[in-house]
Amino acid sequence: MSFAAQALRKGVRRVLLFQALLTLTVAAAFGYARGRHDFMSAGYGGALVMLLSAWLGRGALRSAGLGGLYANAVTRYAAAVVLLGLGMGVLKLAPLPLIVAFAVAQFGFLANVHRS
Template sequence: MLTLREEVRRVIVFQALLTLLVAAGFGYARGGPDILSALYGGAVAVLLSAWLGRGVKRAVGLVSLCANALTRYAAAMLFLGIGMGMLKLTPLPLIVAFAVAQLGFLAGVQRN
């Protein structure tokens, strides 16, 4: 049986690998700038997964878990908005990498 820390680490590594694959695919198909956009989108998903693991570990009750979920949702919107708005990253690779990494979270959790 894996500990929570080992589970979180395994999921994050899986998400990071998926992010690298998506970034390589966009780089091959569309060129260099899309690699950075995909890496950013995947990094947001990885950061949120790490944040989730930390929140679950520190949770005292249902209220703290809900607060953590709301904070992560707001952070996702903020970071994706910064990526597309302020940093002017290409939206398609950013969103695709974010989505694939998030799906990788589900696949990584269910692999156990």
């Protein structure tokens, strides 16, 4: 495995770990304040972000070119819309905790910012 691939894998792991920490924090706050249903809703929103982040890392490793990266991005956006709709529509999860956890977990990408 090349150095770049190892660095990418390490970065993806770091981001996923930080996103899991953020998700658990938000879910615990909603669970404490509003109950089990909101805890589960927030957990779903954060888990969705982690799934999409893992998908991004996998796509970046497997991509043969710019076209592959664009296809991965379009697929991830479509999956995000479908899975958010599934969570709120079919699973009847609470929208506020789901969206808040989704947004907060996105900040997990800051875990991969390197300081010089």
